[in-house]
Amino acid sequence: MNIQKSFQGLQQYGSLYLVATPIGNLEDMTMRAIRTLQEVALIAAEDTRNTRKLLTHFEIKTRLVSYHEHNKEASGPELIKLLLQGESIAIVSDAGLPAISDPGADIARDAIAQGIAVVPIPGANAALSSLIVSGLNTDRFTFVGFLPRDKKSIVALLQQYAAYRETLIFYESPYRIQKTLQYMLECWGDRQAAVARELTKRHEEIVRGHLSQCIAHFNEHQPLGEFCIIVEGLNDAELEKLEEASQAWWKELSIAEHVKHYESSMSHKDAMKQTAIDRGVSKRDVYNEIHR
Incomplete structure (x- = not known):
């Protein structure tokens, strides 16, 4: 059992902060997130180039290092070592909440195993932002994230969710959005869906309708930006x-x-x-x- 009291008494080690960053609009950066990034000893970022722009905008001068899917095996233990030595570290992703479909989840798990406090600094999130504007049921939902790469694995996974009654949430790239929507139509039939892109940015767009209508829209309009797909669950x-x-x-x-x-x-x-x-x-x- 692991019981964490994040703000009571002196911590034996440094704290690992999971800091949300804007998914597009910089005004979504919270005051607490800015203060945390200013106060920690180190910021570990998925893409240091993107994060450097954010830090420059808010005049944050904290040391920045790289931590991503391809270097996590080497960087992760070094970050844990610093935390055990009493240094506090912030983890950020390119956009939104770290540890959601990114390697931040790995270091959070490793830190917890070492008795290190893992503290959330909430903020923007593409999945939930898309859900609340979808017009679909928000009482119960399941976040699936990115689908596998090959068709056989995609179809197998979609079939596993065919009988789910919860609203389903997916992430997708502009290069695969049309094929993914087509697979959903073939596996589930013509369900209601919402496809959101460029949330909080100038070209924010939410396409709502049946899967077949969403497919027709993107056949006529080139898909641009990162996408979130919201699909209704199975009704009674x-x-x-x-x-x-x-x-x-x-x-x-x-x-x-x-x-x-x-x-x-x-x-x-x-x-x-x-x-x-x-x-x-x-x-x-x-x-x-x-x-x-």
Whole structure:
């Protein structure tokens, strides 16, 4: 068990601050974020060039170092060492909250394991900003983030979320947005969606409509900027139809045949997992049945 009291008493080590930065508009930088970046001994950034512009704008002169996906194995232990020596460090990403779809999550986990306080400095976040302007249900939602690269893995992952009733949130690049929307349409049908880009910037745009309408829009208008895709979850009527269809097609199959059916579009491991979900049994039961 790990219990952290961030602001009570003297800390044995330095603190690791996860500092949110603007996702576009510099006015979204909070006063607390600016003060924290001024006071820490070191700022570790995903891209030092982008962060240098931010620091210059706010006249922050704290030492800046690089920490990203490709150097985290070497840089991470060095940062932990400094924290254990009593130095406080801020982690920032290119935009938004660090540790969301970036390596900040790795150093946060390592710091916690060492008993180092990990303190959030909240601010702008693209996923939640897109959700609240989507017009879709915000009561329950699931953040998926970036999809895999190859089609087989994308389809397999989308199929896992097909029966989710929560609103689904994805990140995507302008180079893959049209294909990703098409895969969603093929896997889920023509659901309501919202596609947001360039949030808080001059060219902010939110495209709302069915998946097919969003696809048509980007076929006519070149996708530019980073995207967030919000897609409605399965409603009660659709869930009932899905359950009926699911029971209809596999009930005559053996478990081995059921798994083999899914292996045409996903890995053996994922096929066993989906089979277990369909049948309402554990994955271990499926494994034992096909390997006995």
